Amino acid sequence: MSNALEVAQIASLVGEPARANMLLALGDGRALPAGELAACAGITAPTASEHLAKLEQSGLLISIRQGRHRYYRIASPEVAAMLEAVMIVAAGFPRPAPRFRVDPELQRGRTCYNHLAGRLGVAICDVLVHKSYVTIDGEVAHVLPTGLKFLDTWGIDVRRMGKHPYCRTCIDWSERRHHLGGGVGIAIHKRCLELKWVEHHLDSRAVSVTRAGRLGLERVFGIAGAAL
Amino acid sequence: MSNALEVAQIASLVGEPARANMLLALGDGRALPAGELAACAGITAPTASEHLAKLEQSGLLISIRQGRHRYYRIASPEVAAMLEAVMIVAAGFPRPAPRFRVDPELQRGRTCYNHLAGRLGVAICDVLVHKSYVTIDGEVAHVLPTGLKFLDTWGIDVRRMGKHPYCRTCIDWSERRHHLGGGVGIAIHKRCLELKWVEHHLDSRAVSVTRAGRLGLERVFGIAGAAL
DNA sequence: GAGATGCTTCGGCCACCACCGAAGTGTGGA
């Protein structure tokens, strides 16, 4: 039966520790770059590249190139369901249900490579768009002159970013909405760190808002702390 | 993360064509003997034995010894769900739903090794018990004197079966009820063939009831054709 | 008890594939 061959092919993709590690790291729907996935799996970049290529070719993952990075994520809910089903069996049935959802701390705020993501990143992006500081057109985001002035006032050296600052959108996989990446996104993140509005957790991409941050976000962006 | 290792281990069990073939053959809940599974997978008995041992040790299958046979079946609904989830992904999503249920023809009537199973086998067993020709006590079935007389009248040479004819029960995986196996079960099957009440399909374990069979079952056992 | 049948264990062979280092490609930043 040729059907069994296809089933075996799919299952064998999951049935390899390095690949299983990467798939599980992507299990909550986030998109992660190849390098980070290699680290998750404890293998070198070349090996990870091979694995990821296979996973994408077989339709388990899809990837998006963003600059020199390549972000991978689970291709479909069916794939996520399959992983969950395998986890249930792997857990042995005594345990009631496997955890396979977004870490609430990461969902609140985190770094997406080197800009802010999660509810925090999305909230900032929303405000900038709402105030007409930024317009979004698909993958590209344009910072308007008023936006540049705003950023400058806030303490970001916009002259270093050139006349057309590099700013792009980045789909937020936990919020399913856009946030800002690119040079502008990175600058915002840096400025938040300078002002000690946010602090990083060790060994994690989670970012938490400090007391000063809640005050500052409220004052400068009009973001209520409860919204995060 | 040790979790990933367990996931990979389970998935790799499915990720092998021979094992995938066997698991899919068992996918409808039937229990099949090792030899038949080896044939399904196109491998020799020794290889199949290794595979089946691994699958059982990991909790994907469970086995029951019955005489010199060993019947394997899917260990739990969770395992079946996992297989189905993999099939969905393997099918590529255009196709709406994978087939993963009992073949209706096999469910109606089939040979379980060399006696009758399916609704036909269960129906005959029911009648014999209801008429107090046979009593069932777990795995063992006893043919009472009246039962021996009945079988003798019907044309089965009960003297050849000794004073305590070998008769055991066999769980029917499609009907989830007992039917008769052992020497008596085989004799009943043979007699049905002699009388041309049933006929075998080529290349299949399916058994269908002939017109003569419907009449005979109605007359001798009181089984209405519609019940099958 | 002898033979047939179904399954398991053992030993050895072979192929596949995960893995890495080194070199190559392309993008971003100075």
Next chain:
DNA sequence: TCCACACTTCGGTGGTGGCCGAAGCATCTC
């Protein structure tokens, strides 16, 4: 223009595991 960085391609190595034949139990049949 140059360097730094992220990822990919290539070539070669090593280990794991699937596979079978032969031999070894266990069970049923005669």
